[in-house]
Amino acid sequence: MAESWALEVRDLRKVYPHRPPVEAVRGVSFRVAEGEIVALLGPNGAGKTTTLKCILNLVKPTAGQVRVYGRDHNDQRFLYRHVAAVLEGNRNIFWRLTPRQNLETFAIYAGVPSRLARRAVERWLHFFGLEGLNRETRHLSRGQQQKVALAAALVRETPLLALDEPTLGLDVEAKRDLVALIRRLAQDEGKTILLTSHQMEVVQALAHRVIVIQNGRVVVEDTPDGLRQLFAAQAYVLTLRLPPGTDLAPLAARWQARLEGQTNGEVRVRVMLPQAAALYRLFADLEALGAEVRSLTPDMPDLEEAYLRLLGHPPPTARYPPTSTL
């Protein structure tokens, strides 16, 4: 049976008519299945927010095709009955209205019939625990405001939800809270979610699939685990016994070595290899240093490391200073 796509993006391009013109999106294509959570990942200016806004028709694409539940996104009536979004700082709500007033206003503005709107308002206020908050939203905490913004999008009862940096600016607790709620939206409410985020732990916790965008192009598309696996065999943790006063600088420079720990005359060092075959060269270097290898284990990088390496950045390691000795 053919898979049913909530969203299909084909060769999407956007050139902003600035002087000089800025090519923000250069042929992005991907699909999102119903019930999936897909994350667009990329550095600032990569084109992920422009991609999202082109999908939502908030920015006019230069070329390409976007279909939402099989219908072209230029059918805006259909589009906005099927997609809701929380964008730009996630506080795009009426600050001088209470959470309830906000939800009521957004529901009716979105064309939800009054009777259904009343039910939706109660449901989402309850879902986010906002029932008791009768203050204007400008007086609420940032985490609460973000929940109001999300609830204001959800009262539209659309099956697809687009979230731009949903946890940006939240403290650890509020972030964890919101991530759990977003996961529930997919699991319990069957929502399809397309999100952008810089926060790897958020993407790792939420996304079924990650699409990495750089310079307006899709660099890779995979599951978070798949992305990590891509680099798994290239990172190793070595337990070494070293002669006293060994200078590790050459090792650090050549193999991006990082000291992980030191106990009972043994050191644990993490190294990065361009490919598995380079292990032999590493062993030769260690032998030259007089090091005895006690153990060797492949190390799984976290998503952030995998992502940075994918984009060609050095891994976020604290390297040895050149004069470092043990």
Next chain:
Amino acid sequence: MWALFWTALKKEWAIMRSYGLNFFMQFVTLILVFVFLYFGLGYVGGGPKVSQTQEGLMVGYWLWVGIIMSLSNFSWNVMQYAQQGLLEQLYMTPWRLRGILAVEAAASFVIYFLSNLGLLLFFMLITGRWLRLEPVTTFLLYVATLLPGYGLGYLLAGLAMRYKNIAQLFNVLQFVMAGLLTLPVDRYPWLNVLPFAQGVRMLITHVRHGTLAWQFPWPAWAVLVGQTLVYFALGLTLYGRLENAARERGLLAHY
């Protein structure tokens, strides 16, 4: 449609209440300015025609307040929405941004019309000069005179979206409005093509001579309605172009 209007009305009212002190101070300022203008005119004006001029001032000032209040509410809303990222949210509705702005404008018009009536009552109380206002004629002329202002409001909204900071332009426009309301249309009839002029003249005629809505000659109404439709349509068209330009450049959200 009724649910949409009612929701917009509740929302506008809630926001207005939230700015209660600001709203009150605005009223006090408007009354003080009126008192200075009115009694100042009486003091320096002299002559037999001063009472007619004072009537004109009262009507003209009342309309000017109505236009400025509606216009400032309209463009201020758009600027606020742009700052809060709400333009995009409102764009993503079946009514599109222009539809939502129209409904909100209609809702705030109701609130401002009622509060403006209170203001006029206050003017009459202070001056002791009771204007002969027939409700239906007054309402029709008030609406028809103010509608071109909403066309201008759309234009300002479009400019705010495309060029962002238009506060200075709005400040200048307040004086342009005052000028448009005091044009000598009796001497130069062609000035009637400009917004507001015809409506002010008809309302003053109503106040002075008790002419009712259906007693005005049809060409007078034709000019007023034509002017209203043309300026409203012009504002809406230019707004549409500016909105498209903002979407093309990805400016709908940023401020």
